[in-house]
Amino acid sequence: MANKVRYIGLMSGTSADGIDLALVEFDTEQSQQANGAKLIASYYQAYDNATHQKITRLYNASDNEIDRAGSLNIKLAQLFAHAIEQFLQQEKLSPTDITAIGCHGQTIRHRPTISQFASTPFTLQIGCLQTLALLTGIRVVGDFRTKDIALGGQGAPLVPAFHQAIFGSTENDVFIVNIGGIANITFLPKNSPESTIGFDTGPGNALMDYWFAQHQAGRFDMQGKWADSGNICQDLLRPMLDEPYFKQPAPKSTGREYFNAQWLAKFIGKNAIKPADVQATLTALTAETIAQQINKLSTKSDVYLCGGGVENNVLVSLLNHKLSKHQVMNTQSKNINSDSLEAMAFAWLAFAFDKNIFGNIPAVTGASKPAVLGISVNP
Incomplete structure (x- = not known):
């Protein structure tokens, strides 16, 4: 010692x-x-x-x-x-x-x-x-x-310097995706530590948690079961994906001051959308905004997921689908508890x-x- x-x-x-x-x-x-x-x-x-x-x-x-x-x-x-x-x-x-x-x-x-x-x-x-x-x-x-x-x-984000040392690879590009209230990614290009970047992609669990608490008992959608009972509403998802933040270049960071109840309300408006369909759409929004950034930065990589979002089976399934050319893993594969990173x-x-x-x-x-x-x- x-x-x-x-x-x-x-x-x-x-x-x-x-x-x-x-x-x-x-x-x-x-x-x-x-x-x-x-x-x-x-x-x-x-x-x-x-x-x-x-x-x-x-x-x-x-x-x-x-x-x-x-x-x-x-x-x-x-x-x-x-x-x-x-x-x-x-x-x-x-x-x-x-x-x-x-x-x-x-x-x-x-x-x-x-x-x-x-x-x-x-x-x-x-x-x-x-x-x-x-x-x-x-x-x-x-x-x-x-x-x-x-x-x-x-x-x-401040965690990329730490990520760089424990996840950096000489063989593959690496992403660490932390899905908390806000989702953020660290990109570690293979053999190029000086090119490391990281930024907030947008909402992680924040909007899903808010919407769930408004319509169900509890704070969050356990394993994404409520989202799984709904259908993704493309007429809601498309305008949300046009949000300027998603197109803004890094460096960038955000929070629940930006992606909050008021932000969601302006898209839902007076549309009669089933609450479970909104939940499914918000889950898709998180997956899509993460995957878009990863696919833009690399065509093939190791993607390590961490944070509370890894417990949402629907979200993880969507990420696997949208990142089909990448190897998607939990940080547990590196013997690191995803909640501890x-x-x-x-x-x-x-x-x-x-x-x-x-x-x-x-x-x-x-x-x-x-x-x-x-x-x-x-x-």
């Missing part, structure tokens, strides 16, 4: 379903490479319905949002700390066994470009780092996106902060230069 250090990565995504934790061991002799990372264990703590609703209500401007965000900032840190305490008990570890926590926090607003909503680009994640450090007794590294924004980037990336970003390793890729985020990302908070 002389050359081994352990970090916990903490991720709470735009689906706002819960907290993903990853315990990652790094070999300090391979400090310049993420492939020195080894996933030791993972842990998941679901949010209750009240917490889920408090988070999602902050995705768009509404009354009293500063007070609600300030309170939730502390509450989430408390929930993060409790999850870490349970995780350490599960692994029979103490806080002194952990070098640091890499905390992504919870994004509640992402405005990466100048718009009618933001005269200056910004991104905002909550989950108070100081509260988390004090409650756990472990140093916390977080606020990873702000410096990239300050350098003219979009602050997202992003949490692993934020453990690595904390490690990268400590080792003075650049955590962003300017070609991905649009930043003016690579940078060491994050800030460190002692307990």
Whole structure:
């Protein structure tokens, strides 16, 4: 263990379903490479319905949002700390066994470009780092996106640097597709790490989850069963695919501020479409917008899927069909739990902060230069 250090990565995504934790061991002799990372264990703590609703209500401007965000900032840190305490008990570890926590926090607003909503680009994640450090007794590294924004980037996606080291291939082009609330891809051209790119393709589970919650009991369409009961409505799908964001070149990133209930309503309008058919169409929208970008970038590749969307059988089936010339796999084929990959990336970003390793890729985020990302908070 002389050359081994352990970090916990903490991720709470735009689906706002819960907290993903990853315990990652790094070999300090391979400090310049993420492939020195080894996933030791993972842990998941679901949010209750009240917490889920408090988070999602902050995705768009509404009354009293500063007070609600300030309170939730502390509450989430408390929930993060409790999850870490349970995780350490599960692994029979103490806080002194952990070098640091890499905390992504919870994004509640992402405005990466100048718009009618933001005269200056910004991104905002909550989950108070100081509260988390004090409650756990472990140093916390977080606020990873702000410096990239300050350098003219979009602050997202940040995981491609990590993907590059653990998935890069000399034999095939590789894509990593993370299907969370928003879907994003990393493209790793074979033998060309300097050409790595990554961006948000558009909605992942966000619109499907919203529509399901409006018409069914629960937060999401388990295994895509409700979507499977409907039919894809091409008259709805075609105009949605004409959305300018899908044609916008990278670097680009988006969020639930863009792809939300209001966005969906303008397409549905007063049309009498069966709710299950809308769900099937939204599932097809996610698959189509992911597949279009992959097919545009490569004619044959290895495609690794991760994130909550891999549990949606209908979505995965559509992706397999639309990516028939590619080999589509779950990240489990690399012995990486699909739900743990992003949490692993934020453990690595904390490690990268400590080792003075650049955590962003300017070609991905649009930043003016690579940078060491994050800030460190002692307990």
